[in-house]
Amino acid sequence: MKLICCNFKMNLLKKDIENYLNNINNKIEKERVIFFPSIPYIESFNKENYLVGSQNISFNEFGSITGDTSIHQLKELGITYTIIGHSERRKYFDDDKYISKKINLALNNNIKTILCIGELEKLSEEETNSFLKSEIDQAFLDNINLINENNLIIAYEPIWAIGSGVIPDNNCLNNTISFIKNYIKESYNLNIKVLYGGSVKLDNIDNLEKINIIDGYLIGGASLNPSDILSLQSKIK
Ligand code: 13P
Numbered sequence: 001m002k003l004i005c006c007n008f009k010m011n012l013l014k015k016d017i018e019n020y021l022n023n024i025n026n027k028i029e030k031e032r033v034i035f036f037p038s039i040p041y042i043e044s045f046n047k048e049n050y051l052v053g054s055q056n057i058s059f060n061e062f063g064s065i066t067g068d069t070s071i072h073q074l075k076e077l078g079i080t081y082t083i084i085g086h087s088e089r090r091k092y093f094d095d096d097k098y099i100s101k102k103i104n105l106a107l108n109n110n111i112k113t114i115l116c117i118g119e120l121e122k123l124s125e126e127e128t129n130s131f132l133k134s135e136i137d138q139a140f141l142d143n144i145n146l147i148n149e150n151n152l153i154i155a156y157e158p159i160w161a162i163g164s165g166v167i168p169d170n171n172c173l174n175n176t177i178s179f180i181k182n183y184i185k186e187s188y189n190l191n192i193k194v195l196y197g198g199s200v201k202l203d204n205i206d207n208l209e210k211i212n213i214i215d216g217y218l219i220g221g222a223s224l225n226p227s228d229i230l231s232l233q234s235k236i237k
Contacts, residue, residue, distance in 0.1 A: 161198025
């Protein structure tokens with residue numbers, strides 16, 4: 001059963017969320033679909049019917065950090081997941097040091113972590129693997145005593161594929177995801193799930209579904225449309 005993670009990013013207003021919830025009412029498979037709305041709307045999702053996560057957490061637990069939201073505050077809103085290290089946050093705010101601290105906080109507080117990794121531009125297979133290896137090591141090294149096969153999931157999102165409509169071909173994707181899984185198994189002795197993210201849509205999902213080793217998807221744009229997400233749910237096995 002593959003995971004379907006819906007990253008709304010900084011989209012949708014209150015009315016849109018209400019319409020969205022009316023449209024998906026009772027039709028979502030709670031155990032495998034996770035919604036990541038903006039913080040003001042986390043409470044709009046009834047946690048009896050939906051799994052909900054945050055798109056980020058603060059690197060600190062409390063204190064004078066203007067504009068941040070702590071893991072404890074987010075837990076009070078009912079999150080059970082968080083995304084950490086999304087490329088859009090790495091671009092403006094987060095470096096490897098902050099990402100490592102955030103993973104530590106999330107896992108210490110029993111919040112499941114979707115750790116995003118991915119290269120900025122199309123690279124050779126060797127260059128891609130070496131880039132991903134470094135992102136994995138930076139995130140894992142200080143947290144290895146906390147990470148297990150149930151509390152951390154990798155989302156491989158090549159940055160050039162996000163929002164562009166262009167995705168890696170099946171062969172490349174298969175090789176890259178195999179590399180990630182094998183590398184983590186060999187280096188850290190963990191069987192970690194790997195999601196794919198980047199321009200996942202109704203018109204490419206059948207093709208992506210041919211890649212058996214993908215454990216699910218992190219979906220941006222297409223997750224904003226309730227009918228698309230319901231159709232994707234029916235196509236993702
Ligand atoms: P798109 O599906 O819009 O390309 O976004 C992917 C993404 O960044 C999900 O986190």
